[in-house]
Every structure is written in C-alpha cells, then in structure tokens.
Amino acid sequence: MNTTALRVAIVAMGCGLAASHALAQNLALLAVGTLDQSRAGAWADRSGLSYTLENGAPANLLGGFGSALTYASGNTFLALPDRGPNAVPFNPNVDDTVSYVNRFHTVEMKLKPSTSSTGLPYTLVPDMKKTTLLWSLTPLVYGTGDGLGIGSGVPPINNFFQHYFTGRSDGFDPAASSGDPHEARFDTEGIRISNDREKVYISDEYGPYVYEFDRETGMRLRSFALPSSFDVPNQYPVGATEISGNTVGRTANKGMEGLAITPDGRTLVGIMQNALIQDANQGGAAANLLRIVTIDLHSGRVTHQYAYLLTTGSGVSEILALNNHELLVDERDGKGRASQNNAKVKQLFKIDLNGAVDVSQMDGAHAALHAVPKTLFVDLVSSLNAGGISSALIPSKIEGITFGADIKQNGKTVHTLWVANDNDFLSTTTDSKGNTIDNPNQFFVFGFTDADLGGSAFVPQFRGERDDD
Numbered sequence: 001m002n003t004t005a006l007r008v009a010i011v012a013m014g015c016g017l018a019a020s021h022a023l024a025q026n027l028a029l030l031a032v033g034t035l036d037q038s039r040a041g042a043w044a045d046r047s048g049l050s051y052t053l054e055n056g057a058p059a060n061l062l063g064g065f066g067s068a069l070t071y072a073s074g075n076t077f078l079a080l081p082d083r084g085p086n087a088v089p090f091n092p093n094v095d096d097t098v099s100y101v102n103r104f105h106t107v108e109m110k111l112k113p114s115t116s117s118t119g120l121p122y123t124l125v126p127d128m129k130k131t132t133l134l135w136s137l138t139p140l141v142y143g144t145g146d147g148l149g150i151g152s153g154v155p156p157i158n159n160f161f162q163h164y165f166t167g168r169s170d171g172f173d174p175a176a177s178s179g180d181p182h183e184a185r186f187d188t189e190g191i192r193i194s195n196d197r198e199k200v201y202i203s204d205e206y207g208p209y210v211y212e213f214d215r216e217t218g219m220r221l222r223s224f225a226l227p228s229s230f231d232v233p234n235q236y237p238v239g240a241t242e243i244s245g246n247t248v249g250r251t252a253n254k255g256m257e258g259l260a261i262t263p264d265g266r267t268l269v270g271i272m273q274n275a276l277i278q279d280a281n282q283g284g285a286a287a288n289l290l291r292i293v294t295i296d297l298h299s300g301r302v303t304h305q306y307a308y309l310l311t312t313g314s315g316v317s318e319i320l321a322l323n324n325h326e327l328l329v330d331e332r333d334g335k336g337r338a339s340q341n342n343a344k345v346k347q348l349f350k351i352d353l354n355g356a357v358d359v360s361q362m363d364g365a366h367a368a369l370h371a372v373p374k375t376l377f378v379d380l381v382s383s384l385n386a387g388g389i390s391s392a393l394i395p396s397k398i399e400g401i402t403f404g405a406d407i408k409q410n411g412k413t414v415h416t417l418w419v420a421n422d423n424d425f426l427s428t429t430t431d432s433k434g435n436t437i438d439n440p441n442q443f444f445v446f447g448f449t450d451a452d453l454g455g456s457a458f459v460p461q462f463r464g465e466r467d468d469d
Contacts, residue, residue, distance in 0.1 A: 027378050027417065027446040029387025030407075031111060033124030034440045035079075036427065038062065038131075043427055045105060046131040051156055053098040055090040060131075063427070065105055066420030066441050068191040068202075068259070068318065069400030072106075073462040076129075077402065077418070078200065079105045083167025083187040085425035093148040094237045099166040101155050102186045103218070104200065106130040109404070109418075111445060120387065121409075124445060132218040134202070135162040140184035143170030148237065153184065162219075170237035172206075178249065179207050179231035181223035189399075190259025190270065190318065194297075195461065203270050205255030207231070210270060210295065224268075224295050226256075227302060227360070230276065248278045257399075258319035260327055263459040268295040269327060269353075271308060273315045279364030285309060286364030289371070290316055294353075305360040306353060307367040311374070313345045317399040323459040325354040328377055328401065336396035338429040338439055343394035346380035348401070350456065375454065380419065383446060392431060395421030395442065403460055404445070412449070415458055419444040 038046050040060060049059035064081035072078055084100025110125040140163045143153035153168040163184070171184035183206070190203035199221065200213045208230055212222040232249030236242040239252035250256075250272060257273035271292045279286045288310040294303050310316070313331030320328045328348045336343030351372045359367035384394050400420035407414050420443050429439040450458060 025376070025378050025452065026383040026386050027448050027452065029120060029383060029389075029444065030416070030447045031120050031122035031124035031445040032389075033109065033126045033443040033445075035065075035107065035126040035128060035443070036062065036440050038128040045103070046128055047101070047103060047133060048131075049101070049157065053085070053100060054150060055085065055088065055096070055098050057085045057098070057425070059101070061085055061425055063425030063441060064422050066395075066397070066400045066443075067189055067422045069402045069418060069420040069443075070192050071402045071404050071418070071462060072193050072197055074405070075108050075110065077107050077109055077404070078191055078193060079107050079400070079420065080188050080191040080202065081105075081425075082189060082422060086167070087424040087426055091148065091150050092238070094143070094150060094169045095239055097167050097169045099153045099155050099168045101157070102134040102165040102167065102188050103131050104134070104188075104191060104202075106132070109443065111404075111407070111416075122445065124443060126443060132215070133164060134186070134188075134213055134218045134220070135164045136220045137161060137163075138182070139163050140165065141171060141173045141180075141182055142166075142184045143168055143172075143237065145170070169206075169239070172235045174235060176235075177228070177231040177233050178235050179209070179226060179228065181209065181211075183207075187253070187255070189255070189257045192259055192261040192268065194261075195265030201259060201261065201268055203256040203259040205250070205253055205257065205273070208250055208255035208270075208272070210256065210259065210268065222300060224300055225302070226270075226293060227305065229278070230255075230272070230291075232277075243277070246277055247281070249276060251275070251277055251280070254315060257315070257317050258330065260319045260321040261461065262321050262324045263461045264324055265461070266297055267303075267324075268297060269293070269319060269321065270295070271316055271319045271329065273317070275364065279367070282364045284365065285368035289364050289368050291359070291367075292319075292372075304358045306356045307359045307371040308351065308374070309368060309371040311349075312347055317397070318401045320401050320403070321461070322350065322453070323457050326350060326352045326456050329374070330398065330401055332398050334396050336394045336398075337392065337431075337437070338424065338426065339396040340430060340432045341396075342391035343381050343396065344391070346394065346398045348377045348380065349374040350377040350454070378446075384444065395423070397422040397424070406460075407447070409447070414447040414449060415460075417446040417448060419446065
C-alpha cells in the first residue's frame with residue numbers, strides 16, 4: 001500500500017471510530033402529523049392541474065413532498081416533492097419517469113398542546129395552503145420520446161412565457177453536459193428560503209443544479225454554476241446507462257441531495273448524496289467521499305468545496321445550518337417502512353466548516369485526508385422508538401429536515417426540529433409479512449434544548465416562539 005493510500009485508510013478508520021463510538025443521543029418526540037389531502041381532495045395537491053400523466057397518474061397527485069422541508073417563519077413551511085410518481089413500473093426507457101411538473105407546497109403546521117394525558121405531548125395538523133409550479137421564462141429542452149416508446153415530454157400547460165420543469169429523465173440536450181441550465185429535467189431534492197422570504201433555492205440530482213425561484217410565481221430567477229467536475233459529459237435517460245457511460249461527474253440519481261442556507265442568509269451549502277464517479281473509482285476512503293460546496297448568494301459564485309466522509313449510512317439526504325458555520329447532515333440507509341425491513345440508520349451528524357480545508361483542487365484520495373470532523377448529534381431511529389414508533393413503521397426515506405419555531409414548556413425555551421419523509425407517491429405499501437399498510441407522508445417534530453447541542457450555538461434563520469404553556 002502506498003503512503004497516500006495508507007494515510008487515507010487511517011483517516012477513514014479514525015472518522016468511522018469517532019462517529020460509531022459517539023453517544024447516540026435521543027431527542028424527545030413531540031408530535032407526528034400526516035398530510036394526505038388538501039381542499040382539492042384526497043391525495044390531490046393545490047396545483048389545479050386536471051390532466052393525467054403518461055402513466056395514468058393524475059397530474060395533481062399529492063405525495064413525495066418530504067423530499068425536502070424548510071421553515072418559512074410563523075407556522076409556515078415549504079415542502080418539496082421529488083421528480084414525481086415513478087415508483088410504479090411504466091417505461092424502463094425513461095426509468096419510469098413522467099412529465100410531472102416540479103413544484104413545492106406551502107403548508108401551515110398547527111402544533112398545539114395535547115389535551116390527552118397519554119401519547120405525545122403535542123398534536124400536529126398540517127394544512128396545505130398553496131402549490132407553486134416551477135418554470136422558466138426561457139425555453140427548455142424536452143424529450144421528444146422518439147425511439148423510447150413514449151410521446152413528447154412537453155407539459156400541456158406550457159405557453160409562450162412559461163416553460164415548466166419536469167421530472168422526466170429524457171429532458172436534456174445530448175450534445176450538452178448535465179450542467180446545462182436549459183434542460184427541462186429537474187429532480188428536486190433540497191429547498192431553502194431567502195431571509196426576505198421572497199426567493200426559494202432548490203437543488204437537484206440531474207445536473208446537479210441549484211436554482212433560485214420567485215417564491216410567489218415559481219419563475220426561475222437565477223442558475224448557479226456548480227463545479228464542472230460534478231457534471232457528466234454523456235447523458236442518458238436511463239440512470240444505469242448514464243453511470244456506465246461516464247467516468248467523471250455525479251452518480252445518476254445521487255446528485256445534490258441536500259441544501260442548507262446559513263442563518264445570515266448569505267451562503268448556500270450543498271452536499272452530494274454520494275461520491276462523484278471519479279472519486280468512487282479511486283476506492284478506499286474516496287469511495288465514501290461526499291463533496292460539499294458553498295455558494296455566495298450575493299455574487300452567485302461557488303466559494304469553497306469541502307470533504308465529508310460517510311460512516312454509517314448509504315448516502316446523505318439533507319444538510320441543515322445550525323449556525324453560520326456548523327451544520328447537521330442527515331445520513332440514512334434505505335431500510336424502514338416501504339422497504340419491508342426495520343429501519344436502522346437515520347442519524348444526524350454535526351459538522352463544522354470553520355477551519356475546514358478547501359478540497360476544490362484535490363482528487364478523492366487526497367480530499368479524504370481533509371474530511372470535516374463529525375460528531376453524532378441524534379439517532380432518529382432510537383428517538384422515534386422512544387416516542388412509540390416501531391422500527392418497522394419508521395419511513396425508509398427520512399429526507400427533509402428543518403428547524404421550526406421555539407416553544408415554551410414549563411417556562412423553558414425548547415427548540416423544534418422537524419423531519420419529513422418521501423413516500424414515493426405511494427399511499428400504501430406492504431410490510432414484511434406481505435400485508436398492505438398505509439404509507440403516508442409524515443412530519444415528525446422533536447424538541448431539543450441548548451444543552452443538547454454539546455457547546456454549539458443554535459442561531460435560527462427566523463426567530464419566533466409559540467407560547468404553549
């Protein structure tokens with residue numbers, strides 16, 4: 001083994017031991033809420049779309065909106081679905097994707113003290129207020145469907161001014177790299193809001209892209225240029241083909257899964273779900289290296305790139321700013337409800353970018369030597385178990401995390417952590433015994449205090465407090 005490889009192995013072992021031997025802290029589960037309907041009906045969102053998609057699903061199908069979650073002040077949250085209903089087989093030539101128009105939902109969360117002497121201390125009733133569709137003023141490249149056994153991917157609601165983004169996988173220009181902002185395909189995975197609450201930032205897995213949208217209208221305002229090393233030069237509508245057809249760039253369906261915004265509103269922080277192809281091909285610790293980028297919102301430029309090493313999960317689903325330099329990272333596996341397995345790894349790790357080494361010019365092996373330190377903040381599986389939820393019913397895709405307003409309990413301030421799941425647009429699933437069970441999108445609310453932060457300071461993006469004594 002050469003010197004570099006040995007050093008990488010030692011660093012990886014050290015990071016793994018530090019994370020695995022950390023105390024698995026539990027947080028108190030305060031409430032659980034479910035959202036499976038709106039004023040438009042059961043499993044219908046408020047987009048107003050009345051047509052059907054290529055696979056027969058309604059265009060206003062409600063689901064998947066725990067893919068990302070962000071607090072927007074008061075009782076208001078924004079919830080983001082991913083690329084649409086493709087969990088049911090449809091057409092393998094496009095990975096079963098359809099021209100589902102990308103969108104986010106505005107949801108009011110009514111968190112109230114429970115009147116029952118048993119169960120959780122709070123009740124949560126989510127109410128969907130609005131669905132906002134995402135579009136570009138300039139034309140986008142859609143799939144024609146030629147040779148794929150499927151029709152055009154142009155949404156029927158397109159008009160001269162509005163060109164809607166969709167989740168269909170063939171919406172790209174084969175002559176361009178995957179970072180081309182003119183492409184229609186958009187697999188939305190991370191969402192945050194500006195401090196003035198007028199703009200929304202969304203990251204995706206196809207590009208990967210990070211776009212800025214007008215919150216009110218859904219119009220794209222800006223596209224941020226990410227490092228070209230994140231792009232794949234050869235694009236295909238089938239993810240497995242895209243992986244085998246490239247030696248560099250993001251792994252298909254494992255792009256920029258997580259997005260944070262610092263409380264001062266100046267910086268976006270994005271994290272990849274898995275290693276870039278060129279990093280993974282180096283093996284060793286580089287195969288578990290996830291790259292983090294920071295984007296200055298004033299200039300729109302990427303300012304830094306940092307290294308994060310996976311230790312327990314199969315990938316990262318989200319990143320959330322605790323303050324202007326410390327963040328929580330959501331590592332998870334794919335086990336839990338809808339996978340017919342008991343949930344195992346759903347953990348939030350704390351990292352600090354202060355003093356972190358910029359790895360922009362480093363290959364995976366060298367970047368892994370400079371991974372940001374991480375400590376286990378909370379084990380969500382054990383926390384949910386302690387709150388009365390069995391591992392078999394914990395969602396497999398815990399993907400959305402955000403902070404909410406503080407609450408007052410017995411005269412003390414308690415911070416709230418909100419967690420959401422992506423149900424893949426499937427209202428039911430089967431358990432390990434083959435029984436049909438509900439598969440809702442849920443919101444889990446946890447409470448924590450400053451003492452739970454291990455010396456870190458919690459700086460909320462929006463200050464607010466509910467008086468729930």
